[in-house]
Amino acid sequence: MDVLFSVDPAAPGPLHRRLYDSVRTAILTGRLRSGDRLPATRALATQLSLSRATVSAAYDQLRAEGYLRGHHGSGTYVAPDLPEETLQSGMLPEAPRAERHVPLSAWGKRIAADEYGALLRSTNDGDLPFDFRPHRVAAERFPWDDWSGAVHRALARSPDRFLAYPPSAGYPPLLDAVAAHVARYRAVSCEPDQVVMVSGTQQGLNLLATLVLDRGDRVAVEDPGYPAARLALEAHGLCIEHVPIDRDGMRVDVLAEHTPQRLVHVTPSHQHPTGATMSLSRRLALLDLAERTGCIIFEDDYDSEFRYEGRPIESLQGLDRSGLVVYAGTFSKSILPGLRMGYLVLPRPLVTPFVTAKSLWDSGTPMLEQAALAEFLHSGDFERHIRRMRRLYQNRRDALLGVLAIFGERVQVGEHQGGLNLLLTVRAPISDIELAARAAVRGIALRPASPYYLHPPEYPTFLLGFGGVREEQIVEGMVRLRAILDELPGSQ
Numbered sequence: 001m002d003v004l005f006s007v008d009p010a011a012p013g014p015l016h017r018r019l020y021d022s023v024r025t026a027i028l029t030g031r032l033r034s035g036d037r038l039p040a041t042r043a044l045a046t047q048l049s050l051s052r053a054t055v056s057a058a059y060d061q062l063r064a065e066g067y068l069r070g071h072h073g074s075g076t077y078v079a080p081d082l083p084e085e086t087l088q089s090g091m092l093p094e095a096p097r098a099e100r101h102v103p104l105s106a107w108g109k110r111i112a113a114d115e116y117g118a119l120l121r122s123t124n125d126g127d128l129p130f131d132f133r134p135h136r137v138a139a140e141r142f143p144w145d146d147w148s149g150a151v152h153r154a155l156a157r158s159p160d161r162f163l164a165y166p167p168s169a170g171y172p173p174l175l176d177a178v179a180a181h182v183a184r185y186r187a188v189s190c191e192p193d194q195v196v197m198v199s200g201t202q203q204g205l206n207l208l209a210t211l212v213l214d215r216g217d218r219v220a221v222e223d224p225g226y227p228a229a230r231l232a233l234e235a236h237g238l239c240i241e242h243v244p245i246d247r248d249g250m251r252v253d254v255l256a257e258h259t260p261q262r263l264v265h266v267t268p269s270h271q272h273p274t275g276a277t278m279s280l281s282r283r284l285a286l287l288d289l290a291e292r293t294g295c296i297i298f299e300d301d302y303d304s305e306f307r308y309e310g311r312p313i314e315s316l317q318g319l320d321r322s323g324l325v326v327y328a329g330t331f332s333k334s335i336l337p338g339l340r341m342g343y344l345v346l347p348r349p350l351v352t353p354f355v356t357a358k359s360l361w362d363s364g365t366p367m368l369e370q371a372a373l374a375e376f377l378h379s380g381d382f383e384r385h386i387r388r389m390r391r392l393y394q395n396r397r398d399a400l401l402g403v404l405a406i407f408g409e410r411v412q413v414g415e416h417q418g419g420l421n422l423l424l425t426v427r428a429p430i431s432d433i434e435l436a437a438r439a440a441v442r443g444i445a446l447r448p449a450s451p452y453y454l455h456p457p458e459y460p461t462f463l464l465g466f467g468g469v470r471e472e473q474i475v476e477g478m479v480r481l482r483a484i485l486d487e488l489p490g491s492q
């Protein structure tokens, strides 16, 4: 047969790979057909001025991948069972790929259509100099030396551990450290065997919903509330009740009018996004309601390490006497969100099924990160880091509160006793989305708060993050924002 392939001497890569490509292309474009015989290795080697070993290596690889059949001596053929029509229609990698519509599941459609889903997708987009998006931590102040020390110590202890799958509940020394931490700082009542490590609160909530709720079950969320929790629960096909928030947190009296609920998602220590703290009487009323109705309380305690005034509020879980509170903590604010490390403290009967769910979901949380985190906690580095960050964030918050005075009566500032964000309402004749778009043009990233509300607030409102913005940038960013407001017709 005519030689259909060649080896370009100037092309990069090993010779056998170039010959392999040439033969494969001939088959995929239909120039060689099923059953065609290929030249013997010796003959082809002579024709192409290659060594026989080079030709054999190319043939062996093509045989291993199913393009060729036959053996040295008995002849080498193109595999007899290749579908010719498919090959004629162009199988080469460089051939254009069709963008076929792939139908989404009901769950997929729900998350794709959600307004907040779009915001989540853009979370890491952009790199604006004045980044007031919420939940940003001061990544530039992270103690990398302490962290790499923790990683090294973790590796030195017994590297063999990292070769196996992690224990599904988590790395035992980390479970011990987390249990001690939440008992001491959050008055959570638990033993290490009730702690399960998860890839952030978000995974904990999704897994719990999968485990204890069925489609159509009724669940309650705060309004305004954390859209990622609401969206996750909605996507599970649950019926959502939006319970209003006031200065004392969730209106448990309103919730009581809409019982029974199977689960309620709450942020009692620092309501997200208003910053309210749930009063003791509401906490007791909520626990009482749960006890009467069997409703599970998902206590999302996402940032209580950072409280700047008064004593940190103790957890709801610590007051629970009926075993219905699932306490969720995270290292996303106290260390870094990219670590993807959180934990649940579960009522005992839920531990075993939850651990099974976790292992089926992702076969465990990455081991090296867990071991390093355990070292970071046990060494005291974590506590030192929290203390430093608390001071830093307090200074940033104070800088923000100070510069907000330049807006005078035009803004209203929400609760700001803790956390890394505050709600800012601007009395201006413009929507929050439009104002955020104008701000972005001037280098200011703002997070519109309307997706956090069932009914958008009357005036544009933003969840303003100060954690990841240096003090000078805070001041400059707000001065720029004021200039934008000054340009709006009728805003003075």
Ligand SMILES: Cc1ncc(COP(=O)(O)O)c(C=O)c1O
Binding pocket: 135, 199, 200, 201, 202, 203, 226, 267, 272, 300, 302, 329, 330, 331, 332, 337, 341, 342
């Ligand atoms: C209310 C609330 N819960 C939890 C989290 C943290 O979630 P994760 O641990 O999945 O990063 C956040 C962070 O933004 C939050 O605002």
